[in-house]
Amino acid sequence: MVVSISNAKLVPKCNMSEIQQQFNSIKKQIDLIRSVKGGAGLGIRHLQVVLMCGGITLAFMLRVDMSVGIVVMANNTGSNPDIKDYxxxxxxxxxxxxxxxxxxxxxxxxxxxxxxRYGAKNFLAAALFLSGALTALTELAADLGGVVLMCALRILIGMVQGFIYPSTNTYLAKWIPPEEKGRMGTLVYAGAQLGTIVAMAVSGVLANSAAGWPSIFYTFGGISVLWGILIFFLGADKPSSHKYISKEEQVYIEDSLNKVSHEAERMPTPWISILSSMPFIALAIVHCGQNWGFYTLLTEMPTYFSSVLGFDIQSDGLLSALPYLVMWCLSFIFSWIGHLIERKNWMTTGTIRKVFNSIGHWGPGLALLILSFIELEDPTVAVALLTLTVGLNSGIYLGFQINHIDLSPNFSGVLMGMTNGLAALTSIIAPLIVGAVVKNNAPEEWRTIFLIAAGFYFIGNLIFIIFGKGEVQPWNEPIRLTKENEANYGTAAPPSA
Incomplete structure (x- = not known):
């Protein structure tokens, strides 16, 4: 049987590459729609930001409560004379x-x-839970062991809280798209000021109450325990592991983050590259300058207001909180301005970081210089200058504070741990220097303290301006160890690497 095909109609040839291109185009449009929808309105990522902000807030409440409480613990100046002091x-x-x-x-x-490596949520939750529980033991420690046991307790609280900032930075890097990083990061880290405001204002009131200073540590410790539990049940290490997140929001976050980062747990940490990186070294130095100035004021301002300016304990707490209220408010103003500059492309990321960090460090440094050389006949002037010093410091949230994620989204938690750990050395030394210099609470003794803090602000920021960067560094993505490379080459990378 012979079949003629002379009159058969030709069927157009099926071009699979064109079909694939059309399919990819449609998929991109669908993903774009999902991304726009996922980025609009409030979502699960905003809940995570609230949880992180609350964590930072409570972390600082548990630090600052001692700055106010110790004034009364050392010498009871509260309204209840029956409350013990040491x-x-x-x-x-x-x-x-x-x-x-x-x-x-x-x-x-x-x-x-x-x-x-293992996810930030559980570490953050545990840190808040344990530091809150330990804080509630303050009265017991002071009664049983005096200064020695109090130091041991505070060391334990410090060890636990050492997990909070690195975990928060890792948490942020997993949840917040780059275009929202400035605003969301400011909101989270502004919790430091919110915690300081609440702790200083409320601590003064509690210390002056019938329950006295022990109520400070029971109150804040209990709240921290509850917040740790809240993070454990409502938080998640990344969008894909949160059971209540919408598909649209998950796509929006993951697509945005995939442009700049990958799964860091699959990568070896490039320790040598990090430690030899000048942008990282500059970041570590400016962080040290920040901690010296910030913690000098945070831990010693209540004593200064009480002993030098002569305010009572309740007024002391409220006045000590005022500078941090101004700092908290300014942080959102600076955040809005920074977001506008970034959206309009008026400055590069690196320039934004340096401009706002200069406001946050050179502004306070100048205010401290002025405070060092004026007469203290009117305490209002001193309060105003200290308020300006702390308030302008809010520029750091668009400065070095978020720069860890700029340099390396994959290892931002490691970077924060390294710079924060190094900066903690200055946080140890600064109060000890105050104790060594300030013997009689004389104005000239405090002048020395303020000049030292101003020097750290000026020098640290100068180095950040010269050597700091706002771009992702090459060591953000080291060669990854994969099964394919192991199978083919018996090594972590192909021979050409």
């Missing part, structure tokens, strides 16, 4: 205040590595 001298109180950082410094780098 008669500690300035050297002893400065030692107790600095001991938090003795523990804090030891866990920074391990915390950054562990949160990047």
């Amino acid at each position: 008669g500690w001298n300035p050297t002893e109180t400065s030692t107790i205040l600095s001991s938090f950082f003795w523990g804090y410094i030891t866990t920074q780098v391990p915390a950054g590595w562990l949160s990047g």
Whole structure:
């Protein structure tokens, strides 16, 4: 049987590559629609930001409560004369205040590595739970062991809290798209000021209440325990592991993050590249300058207001909170301005970081210089200058504070652990220097303290301006160990690497 095909109609040939291109085009349009929808309105990522902000807030409440509480613990000036005190001298109180950082410094780098490798949520939740529980033991420690046991307790609290900042940085890097990084990062880290405001204002009131200073530590410790539980049940290490997130929001976050980062747990940490990187070294130095100035004021301002300016304990707490209220408010103003500059492409990321960090460091440094050389006949002037000093410091949230994620989204937790650990050394030394210099609470003694803090602000920011960067560094993506490379080459990378 012969079949003629002379009159058969030709069927157009099927071009699979064109079909694939059309399919990919349609898929991109669908993903774009999902991304736009996922980026609009409030979502699960905003819940994570609230949880992180609350964590930072409580972390600082548990640090600052001692700055106010120790004034009354050393010498009861509250309204209830029956509340016990311990008669500690300035050297002893400065030692107790600095001991938090003795523990804090030891866990920074391990915390950054562990949160990047195993996820940040559980570490953050556990840190808040345990530090809250330990804080509630303050009265017991002071009664049983005095200065020695108090230092031991604060060291333990510091070790636990060493996990909070590195875990938070890793958490942020997993959840927040780059275009939202400035605003969301500011909101999270502004929790430091919110915690300081609440702790200083409420601590003064609680210390002056019938329950006295012990109520400070029971109150804040209990709240921290509850917040740790909340993070454990409502948080997640990344969008794909949260059971309530919408598909649209997950696509939006993951597509945005995939442009700049990959799964860090699959990569070896490039320790040598990080430690030899000038942008990282500059970041570490400016972080040290920040901690010296910030923690000098944070831990010692209540004593300065009480002993030099003559305010009572309740007024002391409220006045000590005022600068941090201004800092908290300014952080959102600066965040809005920074977001506008970034959206309009008026500056590069690196320039934005340096401009705002200069506001956050050179502004306070100048205010401290002025405070050092004016007469203290009117305490209002001193309060105003200290408020300006702390308020302008909010520029750091668009400066060095978020720069860890700029340099390496994959290893931001490790970077934060390293710089925060190194900076914790200055947090230890600063209160001890105050104890060594300030013997009689004379104005000239405090002038020395303010000049030292101003010097750290000026020098640290200068180095950041010269050597700091705002771009992702090449070591953000080291050669990854894969099964394919192991199978083909018996090594972590092909021979050409």
